[in-house]
Amino acid sequence: MLSRLITYGFGFAILQLLIACGPANDTQAPAQEAQQTVNDTDNSVDKAPEAKTLILAFGDSLYAGYGLDPGEGFVPELQKALNDAGQDVRIHNAGVSGDTTAAGLRRMDFVLDSLPKKPDLVLLGLGGNDLLRGLKPSETRFNMDAMVKKLTGRGVPVMITGMLAPPNLGKEFSDEFNVIYPALAKKYDTALYPFFMDGVVGRPDLILPDGIHPNAKGVDVIVGKIAPDVKAALQG
Template sequence: MSESSEQPDVEAETLILAFGDSLYAGYGLAPDEGFAPELQKALNEAGQDVKVHNAGVSGDTTAAGLRRMDFVLDSLSRKPDLVLLGLGGNDLLRGLKPSETRANMEAMVKKLSDRDIPVMLTGMLAPPNLGKEFSDQFNVIYPALAKKYEASLYPFFMDGVVGRTDLILPDGIHPNAEGIDIIVERITPSVESALQG
């Protein structure tokens, strides 16, 4: 076997599934610069034996995520100890109805709840240009579902990065490597807390 052969996933004590869109997938970044590998690194450096499985798919809406969730869960070697669920950004970009986003998010949280898998929602916030009524309907989705299903909540995935051109790729949407570092630094304590239940 050549040295370049991929090593099988080493079983870690804790398995986190990062289930989301391009923000999770590491769009526009080197393979080791994305959210999942950087979060795994941060948790490992904090002394936790954690594997973060990246199930981020660029372009996924909440509807697309719902369609693939069972397949992803069934294809893992074991039940994850925590699922980070980060979808909704593409729904915003397409101007989809908040009621549809909410229904899809709820269906995914319910699937995880039915399988007895803890979930942490990483929320999105609607940009002001979509109007107050839209924002009011969208921005309550994540806190409401977290409360209803007793899930952990990180209110806004892009916290600390949005509006900072130095932390965003030229597309004006996705975080660059420095932006990911800030997101990971801010979210890691919440992930650690969610793991402790």
């Protein structure tokens, strides 16, 4: 799978994706970052009646629905797909544009403690902005490990949605970064979706006019690929 995805076109597209996400302000306090979650994301799904199953989507701009109209982002489209498949699910959108893994780690407890109940599943999708900022893969691994450990320690099932390093960062960097997500999934026995943007990168018809983020059709492709894995993760 990696050999199919890591191409020149992928490297160019993913770099633009990361630039668009923008760096997070690592000096923000957890409460401020949690408020930014409310400001930056489409939380229309959170106004729905309580459902049997609660999923927390914890990530960056790809979760936040950057550049899309309400209801077109990843979270509401995934919820719709799961509901249409007979799952009584509500997804809380905790995607923050520009978040690094360090910023995510700082705000995680606040977000979890703000939920009406313990989530039945957390979708964890961070790391792209670490690539943008040139952070060492060891730092990304440390923060991701801490978040997964925190979640599993609370008894919350996790599904990691991974990222891949563009090849122009060098083979050594890519080799060290690309093993982070599968290694953590194996270590903590969690579900793994290897690459969030699979099926969309390199497809201009599935990207917004900015040439970076998925458009509504691109989100549909992503949701179509990931929904069965999410459903399986909910079933344990």
